[in-house]
Amino acid sequence: MISEKDITTRIVPSWCVGCGNFGILSSLKRAIVNLVNQGLYKLEQFVLISGIGCHGKLTNYLELNSVHTIHGRVLPVATGIKLANPDLIVIGHAGDGDAYAIGIAHLIHTAKRNIPVVYIVHNNYRFGLTAGQVTPTTELGEKTRSTPYGNPEEPINPILLALSSGATFVARGFAGDVQHLTWLIEEAIKHRGFALIDVIQPCKTWDPIHTFEYWRERVYKLENTGHDPKDLLSAIRKAIEWNGKVPIGIFYRVEKPTLIDRIPQYKIELKPVRVVKRSLAKLLEEFR
């Protein structure tokens, strides 16, 4: 039996007091500890990847394999790891800037490929670490460091985009509900396919309006509504809904072959981490 302490480093998190990232970190730790203690995975199988931003510091706090990659590129790194060693459990963490601004292309394509990795987006509606600029999820009209006259753009809908890209597990979590988020992360890890969890993560510094309280009053759980996560059209309908109330939970979950299932070589002898010499003379035979 392991405990959260066993996967925690000596580093004190450098997030602002009251930051939503703490809730995500706790949920992640709990999920991993639970799954390991259930005997489903070994600790060394986990690989975390984080982008650049406040959220990205998470890899410093966990005594687990990790890649603190460059801004916006969590998913291609995740893809590479998974393709090279499908036995690893890959969990990517990105900010909303990371994931939906500079890195949006990779979300679409990783979902399309159904790469079996978990993608946790710390959605605080701001570029946090670079000091509070607008992101693709910031609401229309909001004033930020880079939009003093109010954001002239409507926000994107990451849930809808992920659904439209073929993601097989699409969920929204809330950093203020650690128990629920822990459950979501566990389900996402167990899911055989690409799993997005967009997590509402209050940023008290750059967005004092959308606080924990703000969200707590508005979120409700899809699990309690009879929503059928196997139905794409209902999922889309739920994704479009943003009428004062905000659904959290699993919008969509289906089983579909992953890219690894569909690449025939994996069934033969492809083990990209096993590097073996091939005879040069033999390789050159066809050229003579």
Place this chain on the structure above:
Amino acid sequence: MISEKDITTRIVPSWCVGCGNFGILSSLKRAIVNLVNQGLYKLEQFVLISGIGCHGKLTNYLELNSVHTIHGRVLPVATGIKLANPDLIVIGHAGDGDAYAIGIAHLIHTAKRNIPVVYIVHNNYRFGLTAGQVTPTTELGEKTRSTPYGNPEEPINPILLALSSGATFVARGFAGDVQHLTWLIEEAIKHRGFALIDVIQPCKTWDPIHTFEYWRERVYKLENTGHDPKDLLSAIRKAIEWNGKVPIGIFYRVEKPTLIDRIPQYKIELKPVRVVKRSLAKLLEEFR
């Protein structure tokens, strides 16, 4: 009155005989000629932008302002032109590789911003100019130069993605129906907002299966079905439909403020093409 000849250069198109690009070129010319002859625009107002690929050569064939930009970047260039001079009519041409592989991020964000430009994607389900590799729209299982065992990925759905990104005009055209495509292009140009036209463009060289005939047997016009292009959910339902029959026409069309409408400065005195000296001494006053 101008004719197509007036906007045609001396250059003989270098596309393969029977390429779907010819149909798109004709439609574009007709649309521009029609609109100019209707007195809606002047020729010098038009700016074409093309990406890199077979489709990209189009700018060589038209005696109109144009930018043959780098691969995948039609939309940011279009955005820049439009922001600098909103009087210009900007029409972007991209390949499916261009638009949906390397350039997909810009589609999402340009749609989100509702930048009033037209985006015509020459969708031939292949990287044409680089000799026939798989693209994001290639069907599952198809054999291409880069997928000799069959494409292990399911295609993306560009119509659905554009709808999910907030595009205000979303259509599919067919290079084999020049009259219909001409109409679509005219409507798109007249639309105040971001307009995507995904055009089915047969590539006889790299995709001998999906010929003009293949598509001709399958396409049907949304205009004849009573489809209401103002209803997002119906548009999504139509976008998901791909049951042997393929709808062409306008999936979705709504009026919404464009980014230019929403940037207050445009209402004041922002004319980014008019460069005027500002007094250095005055600018520095606040620093003393």
Place this chain on the structure above:
Amino acid sequence: MSKNLLQITIGGPAGFGILRSGWLLGKAFSLIGLNVAAISEYPSRIEGGHNYVDVCISKDPVGSKQPKSDVVVALDDLAVDRHIGRLEDDGILIYDSSIVKKELKGDRFAGLPFTRVARERGFDEITRNTMALGATLYSLGMDVQPLKVAISKAFGKKEVVEMNLKALEVGLELMREVYPGLKINTPIEILKANGDPKYFISGNEAVAVGAMAAGLTVYVAYPITPISPLLHYLVTKQEHGLLAYQLESEIAAILTGLGASYAGARVLVGTSGPGFSLMAESLGFAGMAEIPIVIVLAQRYGPSTGLPTHTGQGDLRFAMHASQGEFPRFIVAPGDVRETIYYTQVLLNLTEKFQVPGIILIDRCLAESYFTFDDIDGLEVDIDRGKIVEEVKGKYKRYEITDDGVSPLAFPGTPNAVVRINSHEHDEEGISSEDPKVAVSMSDKRLRKLKFMREEIKKYTPVKVYGDKESKNAIIFWGSVKGPVLDAYRLLERDGISCRLVQILFFSPFPDSEVLDSLKGAEMIISVENNATSQLVSVLREFVGVSVSYRVNKYDGRPFTPIDVYEAVMKVMRK
């Protein structure tokens, strides 16, 4: 250290407004005609950790910070730990005793309960800093009036201004009450200063001002430290016929900029290393399609994410060679805020005149530090957009072959002109061509500009020499290292060391002959660079065959102090 300098350090956790306090103090001194350098350091986090700013004040010009300070204001324990060792022998430590838990015993230590008092008085706690500034002014024996002016300029809201003005008085009174005798021997020329206000400005603001003076119409960027403040500043200036917009990535930003430039705008793009990397492909597009654009590249410690909030000069070679293929570009590396204002204007002209991309190479230290300068004589540059044609007769050819390689430039929308630009090799009309002869003539056309560009930069002092211009000893440097080098020079002078100081401003085109002239007769050449591999040295070897005798490098993410430079030079001299 020469005692006409005064340095005050303010340190505390991120979120306390430390940098703002440094600005206030610096601003106050600049208002009475003193020179100031306010150089901050902060980690890549939003709250907590340790921020500090060194405010260095002098009657003489000052472009750097000192290793030691006369007053250290410490607003938490970490600040005490980090800076107590940096106190001058007769320096004073002022700390917030309601936060600092450490026992501090010493007759130069002044613990005052700023936070508690703020709470008691009903001020926002954040005014603790302002109180500490009041206490500081008391210990310096300085008048509070200039700081009051600074406060009223800094804060928008009247209540906030008033609260801070009160806090200032309270802090001063507290110090006077509890530590009436704790005083700094403030140099008389500082104490009695009452000259004209100086300009007090950061490198980022200098870029903004220069660009706006030059008629900038479009600024595009994706946020990145240390250039984000440029975006934050310009977005507030949009009333003036200027669009400043954040795009979804650096790739989108520069291409939006290129689109706007093609359409006729005057465009600036701001970024740092990671973003510049992403712009490499588009830089070459600008080169090939001959689209003018200026990129301001604020270097930080690299490689990769590196230390995002710390400085470095590691991108010179990358700026020179970014993007595939061969095309001319301008690169200018201003050394201080005044030069930044000037060369930003110059580069916006030059890039349009020659229809090439240009790079303004600064670094985190220059971008985010505040410095003073006196006058704007000769600082303003007229707008010159080059060969723009507004009316077209006959066939317009975007890439018409000309003697100087520069073709007449029309913008789309011009009647009778088809303005066709192309990333592919092309003929004079901009139509794609694979003809080898066309390729050679177009390559020649583009590269021919270099000769004229090299001529042109002569007008803008591409190399500057300071100090004893005939000396056999030369210190050679670029960019923000100018500050510490010039400040070190005063120390060297004091010690009777003669030397000339050579600053390279243009790196592309490289001013070969001016560099050679500037080094004529130099026997000992010492390079000073904020990087590990001496990139300037490699450039000198490549372009002018000059070998540097000694290299001084600092690559820990921190700027040089004059003492660093002084000691390194002395070590060499003693050899």
Place this chain on the structure above:
Amino acid sequence: MSKNLLQITIGGPAGFGILRSGWLLGKAFSLIGLNVAAISEYPSRIEGGHNYVDVCISKDPVGSKQPKSDVVVALDDLAVDRHIGRLEDDGILIYDSSIVKKELKGDRFAGLPFTRVARERGFDEITRNTMALGATLYSLGMDVQPLKVAISKAFGKKEVVEMNLKALEVGLELMREVYPGLKINTPIEILKANGDPKYFISGNEAVAVGAMAAGLTVYVAYPITPISPLLHYLVTKQEHGLLAYQLESEIAAILTGLGASYAGARVLVGTSGPGFSLMAESLGFAGMAEIPIVIVLAQRYGPSTGLPTHTGQGDLRFAMHASQGEFPRFIVAPGDVRETIYYTQVLLNLTEKFQVPGIILIDRCLAESYFTFDDIDGLEVDIDRGKIVEEVKGKYKRYEITDDGVSPLAFPGTPNAVVRINSHEHDEEGISSEDPKVAVSMSDKRLRKLKFMREEIKKYTPVKVYGDKESKNAIIFWGSVKGPVLDAYRLLERDGISCRLVQILFFSPFPDSEVLDSLKGAEMIISVENNATSQLVSVLREFVGVSVSYRVNKYDGRPFTPIDVYEAVMKVMRK
């Protein structure tokens, strides 16, 4: 031109299979032990336009094409126009009279209705080329047997093979019937050649073979000319424990590669200039995080989109300096297919041994042309993955400070090891750190590798010297220019001109001392480069202070011929 060479040109529209025909012919000659260079040129279009290939054949080694040809096979009017002037005085033009409309009168012109005959015989029209090859062989007086073998190797389907074999006979018969006397005076050593088959391979295939021999497990790319054939080849080899995958962009490709490398794979990424530009940021990530990866960068004419299907050497400096900040990298520029096989293996080892990124710099000419070589002696390299640890005792530190800068490397999944990598500056465990001391020690750790890398490359002949090694005249070059330079040497030798030929293979780390050795005593140094700005010359100035006396540049997108080099050198020599 020395007459132990034979050159055949085949030209026609894209879509006719011209390049394939060139391959067939080259393959046939290579099978009887002759040396072949088959160098093609094609425009950036899929059908129509003009493709051609020059197949140069010799008993001696050959690495380039000649300006003139002994036989020109023209399959349309454009081909006639383009190549009729390239005929040797006694050369023969064979053209398809059912396509060519032009009236051609001359006793060395053979018009034969290949297409019509193909149609009549019920062959696919595309066999017109094979017929023309039959006619060619007749005029050369060569046996058709080797070409038959080549045909059976080239085509998968039996019917296609048989159709082509028939077409070959038909073409030969046609020629014999209509132009029995039209014969080339084929050099006897070619006519009678019956040596062992040589290896006949393109640069792209050479990379593939080298990489596979070195145990490659992951190849990732986004398609781009001229490196796409590498992807097309490797995707067919995936049964052998190799994943070759196309990603959504170059950015995705390299980062997928870096992820795979971190996880333990041996990774190659292929691209050309535009894609390499997009990879710049990730290259620095590899540098900072110390992730081994090899990028093969096939240069083409630039800048920007440039001429996508045409060659150039414009990216040397960019490869050397791409990405912000300072970190070690390997750059090797093989000059021919044999070297490509060798150095690909070497670089896959070296990058893992030193945990740094590496670049194999080739160009369009080398990548897509076919060349022969004889033997594989010494060509195979053992796999060396460096300091890989499979079991971990005690605390594993990914960035443990070591004497040579290289830390033990564990892969994730290893029990007891936390493998943490980081693009931010970090401590030994890979945890982010902003400590200036950590920054210096980690910069030093990374840059310390350079010294050992410089030592290491000595094992792999970083500089090669050919010709008269003591000569006062030196020709210096890099990359695929090796072919024309070595071929030109035979012409210079014939004219009694002595010179040494110096080929630089490694550009990073730069083999300073070997380069200096190779140039010792050289008085006249002539550089030959396929670019406009002489990038090698700038590197020589920078690293070894050597000045080049004359520069020979070609920058029209086309490779040098030996005559270009010969004439340029002669011009210089005559001065």
